[in-house]
Amino acid sequence: MAGTYTTDGLQPEDRLQDFDRMQVHSEHPMHVTSPSPENFGAHARALNLGAVNVVDLCCSPARVQRTPQLIRQLDPELVSIVMVTSGRLGVAQAGREALLKPGDMALYTSWKPFQINIESDTSTARLVRAHMPRALLGPVTGNLEKKIATTLPGRRGVGGLLGDFLTRVTEEAAEYAPADVPRLANLVVDLVTATIAHDFDDRAVSSTAAHHALLPQIMAFVRQHLHDPRLSPTSIAAAHHISLSYLHRLFQEHDLTLGAWIRRERLDRARRDLMDPQLVHVPVHRIAARWGYRDHATFTRAFRASFGVPPRDLRSRLIETSPGAGAQQAH
Numbered sequence: 001m002a003g004t005y006t007t008d009g010l011q012p013e014d015r016l017q018d019f020d021r022m023q024v025h026s027e028h029p030m031h032v033t034s035p036s037p038e039n040f041g042a043h044a045r046a047l048n049l050g051a052v053n054v055v056d057l058c059c060s061p062a063r064v065q066r067t068p069q070l071i072r073q074l075d076p077e078l079v080s081i082v083m084v085t086s087g088r089l090g091v092a093q094a095g096r097e098a099l100l101k102p103g104d105m106a107l108y109t110s111w112k113p114f115q116i117n118i119e120s121d122t123s124t125a126r127l128v129r130a131h132m133p134r135a136l137l138g139p140v141t142g143n144l145e146k147k148i149a150t151t152l153p154g155r156r157g158v159g160g161l162l163g164d165f166l167t168r169v170t171e172e173a174a175e176y177a178p179a180d181v182p183r184l185a186n187l188v189v190d191l192v193t194a195t196i197a198h199d200f201d202d203r204a205v206s207s208t209a210a211h212h213a214l215l216p217q218i219m220a221f222v223r224q225h226l227h228d229p230r231l232s233p234t235s236i237a238a239a240h241h242i243s244l245s246y247l248h249r250l251f252q253e254h255d256l257t258l259g260a261w262i263r264r265e266r267l268d269r270a271r272r273d274l275m276d277p278q279l280v281h282v283p284v285h286r287i288a289a290r291w292g293y294r295d296h297a298t299f300t301r302a303f304r305a306s307f308g309v310p311p312r313d314l315r316s317r318l319i320e321t322s323p324g325a326g327a328q329q330a331h
Contacts, residue, residue, distance in 0.1 A: 002173035014109040016062075025275060027053070027131075027268075028078055028110035029070040035064045043122065047173045050094045052132045056170040058124045061126040061262020064116040071111060076268065078129040079144065081192055083163050087125020090117035095150035103155040105163060106195070107148045109134070114149075121277040123239055128166045136189050136216050142198045158198045162191040182217040191214050202259040214240070215250050226266050229292045233258055266291040267306050270299070274315050284311050301319035 005022065007015035019042045020032040022114045036041045042059045082089065082105065089100040093114040098106040110131075118125050134141055154163030169184065176184065218240055225231045236258075237247045249259045273279050273287045287309070288299035303311045 002176075003048070005042070005046070007041050008043070009083050012038055012040075015042070023064070024070075025272060027076050028066065028077075030064050030066045031070070032062050032064050033138055034060060036061065037108050037247065039123075045173065047170050047183050047184075049188065050223050051136060051216050052185040052188045052220075054128065054130045054166060054170055055125070056128045056167075058126045059118050060124055061120055063120045064118070066110065066114050068113055071113065074268065074271070077134040078131045079107065079134050079137060079141075079192070080109070080129055081105055081107050081152075081166075081195070082116070082127055082129040083166060085118035085126040085128060085167065087122070087127075087284070089119070089120065089125065089127060089150050090115075092287070093149040094145070098149045100151060100153045103153070103163070105152040105154040105159060105195075106150065107144065107152070107268065107328070109144065109148055112148075112203065112269055115169045119185070129168055129171065130188055130192065132185075132189055132216070133219065135256055136219070137193055137196070137250075140252070143196055152195060155277075156190070156265045158194045162173045162195050165191055182220050199262075214242075215254070218250065222262060223265060226262070226269065226292055228289060231262065231292060231295045240261070247293055263302060266293070270303065270311070271307060274311055284315060287311075 007019060010018055016032065016034050016037040016112045019040070023030045025031050032040055040062070045056045046247065047054045073125075075151060082091065082100075084100045084102050084104055086102055089104075089106070089112070091100065091106040091108055093108045093112055100102070100106055109150070111134075118127070134144075135142075153159045165187065169188075182281070189211045218236060221239060222231065222236060233244055237244045251261065263278075269293045270287050270293075271283070272288065279287070285296045285299075288296055291298035293302075300310055300312075303309075307314070
C-alpha cells in the first residue's frame with residue numbers, strides 16, 4: 001500500500017537515469033531530464049489506494065514530459081492533480097501553462113501531451129500529486145478541458161481541503177490498515193471532484209455522489225484480485241452486495257465494459273512486468289499466471305490484440321536493449 005523511493009545510495013551519474021527509468025515504467029510513461037544531471041536527486045513517498053495513487057515528491061530541478069509517442073505506448077486515461085509545497089512548478093498542456101507557487105494546484109491528464117517544469121531556488125522542490133482513472137470522476141469530467149493547466153487554489157475553500165488532505169495522507173501512510181484503502185480512495189476522488197466542480201456549481205455531482213462513490217471501491221477490489229483467475233462479475237457483485245445488473249450499469253455509465261476493463265488492467269500489468277529488467281528471468285507464462293491467465297495461448301492472443309506484438313517479442317526487445325540481460329532470457 002505504501003512505498004518509498006530515493007536516489008540516495010546511487011552514484012551521482014546514475015541518479016537521473018534511474019529516476020527516468022522509473023517514470024518510463026510508470027502507469028503513464030514519462031521522460032525526465034534535468035538541467036544539472038550530475039546534481040540530480042529525488043525522494044518520494046507513495047500511497048497506493050487501489051485505483052487512486054498519491055505521491056509526495058522532493059526533487060531537484062527537472063523537466064517531465066509525456067509525448068505523443070509515450071501516449072500511444074500506454075494510456076490508462078488518468079486524471080492528475082498536483083500541488084506545490086515548496087519551489088515552483090510549470091504545468092503545460094492543451095496550449096495552456098499554469099505557473100504554480102507554494103499552495104497552488106493544477107490538473108493534467110494522461111491522454112494529452114504535457115510538460116512539467118520543476119524549479120527551485122534551493123536544491124529541491126517539493127510537490128504532492130494524486131492521480132485516478134478518468135471514469136471515477138463521473139459527470140464532472142465534462143469540465144476537465146476548461147480546467148487542465150490552470151491555477152487552482154490549494155490553501156483555501158474546497159481546494160484547501162484537498163491540499164491539506166493530500167499533504168497529510170502520505171505523511172501518515174504507516175497508520176493505515178488495508179480496510180482503510182477504499183475509504184481513503186473515496187475521499188480523494190470526492191475532494192478532487194468537488195475542486196473541479198466548485199467554479200461550475202455542478203449540482204449533478206452532489207446528487208449522484210453516493211452512487212459514484214461505489215465505483216472506486218469496486219475498482220480497488222478488482223485490482224487487489226487481478227491475480228485470481230476466478231475473479232468474475234458474479235464474484236465482484238457478491239463481494240459488494242449488489243446485483244449483476246447494477247454492477248454492469250455502474251461501468252456502463254462511464255462508457256466502460258467490466259470484462260474489457262479487467263482484461264486491460266491485467267494486460268497492462270503483465271506488460272509492465274515484461275518490460276521490467278529485474279523480471280527478465282521470469283518466464284512469460286508465469287507472468288501471465290501472475291495476472292490471472294490460466295491459459296498461455298489465451299494470454300498471448302489477448303496481449304497481441306491489445307499491444308500489436310506477442311509478449312515474447314516484447315521481452316526480446318527489452319533483452320536486446322539491456323546489456324548483459326540476454327543470458328537470463330526466459331521463455
